[in-house]
Amino acid sequence: MPVLEVMGVTYSYDGFVTVLEQVGFDVDAGEIVGLLGPNGSGKSTLIKTVFDLLQLQAGSIAVGGHEHVSPVAKSAAMYLASNDYLPQFLTGREYVEMLGRLYGVEVDHAVADRLFETFSMSGRYDDLIEDYSHGMRKKTQLISALLMRRPLTIIDETLNGIDIEALYLTEQELTRLRDEGRSVVLCTHDFALLERLADRVLFLDHGILVADASTSSLVEEHGSLATMVFGHLDSQSRRP
Template sequence: MDVENVSYSYDGVLNVIADVSLSVPEATIVGLVGPNGSGKSTLIKTMFDLLRLQSGSIRIGGHDHSSAEAKSLAMYLSSNDYLPEFLTAHEYISLLGKLFHTEVDHSQARDLFLRFSMEGRYDDLIEDYSHGMRKKTQLISALIMRRPFTVIDETLNGIDLEALQLCERKLRLLRDEGRSVLLCTHDFAVLERLADRVVFLDLGHVVSDEPTQDLIAKHGSLSEMVFNYLGSDDR
């Protein structure tokens, strides 16, 4: 996924994102961090054509982001847990399979429900799920669809420690298969363990875009980098 010189304004005056460029190469996990209001959600919605691109370009798998080809390659897990409550998880994942033209392995899905501590709930209505179960259903759906490019926007928040550890292992497997992940989270420890690179966005601008280990070597930790910057006069 390649973003080049993208800006977006809600009122035509103040840019929420301003001339942003970043890329998520194949077989890479890239972290996206920034305070509330930094433009992360606007950028992600623009990637998925949920907001109309105003300037610049976005390409997914070499295709324009608004094309059917690009949309078939990418999956977006939003920060909320909105799922179709009138469906069971079985029906929901079946629907995703049809949308992405992907054969669903329901035995694998059931196994993931078991491993994510939701044994026997695959055929239950989503309306009966807790917040954490909905989050885990979102994550399981991405692990089943296995798109070349997946964006996870704060979806790891609200799941238990065992599920988080399992999810980290599964995301590494996606990377090992050559797939790409953009992981937006405030959990800097997760990014230190998972991300190959971290993009730091603030006030609509890219503050830094560097390998994770280089940032840790410079600042001691990702949290130190972010909080020191936010408390400085450089903003």
């Protein structure tokens, strides 16, 4: 059974502007899937719909075989947003503990502290989040996902703004999640990262799923993911 099933999802703002049109795909267990598309393609709308942050208008979404609005589905998935809005009045420890309570996870704070150290945040676990830099907040989001280890983690541009070493460590940790049979959907404009890490790529443009194929087959066909995306966008710009 797929970890995530998206079937015929259509979404419009104010009933006039259609941002998703009959989008459908599956994400299997133990799979890293890249989500590509230009700004305005519907990526964030799709992700917010999966997490019931936007009410589903048409189609269906299931997480782990359960309707996406159900508590069991919500407990199986974690969303890392593109912004770094975290509760500034909490410490890193308190934030991680709060997430553990929400997801029913017994947090090993020694492991969490080691992850903070690994991600060059040694000694900051008990500091207030308001004193964290932008990059530190991003890394706190990533560390939280590694601690919760949900069956499905969706990352929406969260890797923007972190340093090279942290990005390298994140690649290693996401690979471990996949090896454990957990799934990751990675929304990013970093084509090279997806070529290294993603098993499959979804390409959205104007709310339509243009491509859903293995990364290796897309690279073999187009030479690179960048060539595929820019070639498509160039062909669209030339249409009468």
